Amino acid sequence: MSEAKQLDVTIMGREFRVACPPEEEVALMEAVAFVDRRMREIRDSGNVMGVDKIAIMAALNIAHEFMGTRIAGGFDVADFRRRIGHMQETIDEALKEQQQLF
Structure with a gap:
């Protein structure tokens, strides 16, 4: 397992620093985008006030x-x-190597 790196992410305009193994960075960024989107949807509904809530x-x-x-x-x-x-990632990597043959 590789050493975790520090990433700065933004959720609802607030910045957070999180540790993440390099091989999980893409999944983390997808999770950040998902959480940010869900929180914005709740905020935009107008039913809940305050970032904590x-x-x-x-x-x-x-x-x-x-x-x-x-x-x-x-x-x-x-x-x-x-x-x-x-x-799918494994297949994509294998196909990249095969494309070099042609």
């Missing part, structure tokens, strides 16, 4: 959705999607 509501909504992805019998849709994503 917006963050809590976003966290609860995301947790509820995540828990809903688990199907009885232990099948985890989110884990399945992550695995497919990793497989």
Whole structure:
């Protein structure tokens, strides 16, 4: 496992520094964009005031959705999607090497 690097991310106009292994940087940035989008949607609805309350509501909504992805019998849709994503990355890398042959 490679050493974590420090990344500056922005969520709802606030900057945060987070540690992240280089191989997970793309996934982290997708998560940041997702959380930022969800928090902005809640803020724009006008029903919740204050960044702290917006963050809590976003966290609860995301947790509820995540828990809903688990199907009885232990099948985890989110884990399945992550695995497919990793497989796709591996395939893309292999195809890049093959393109050099032509």
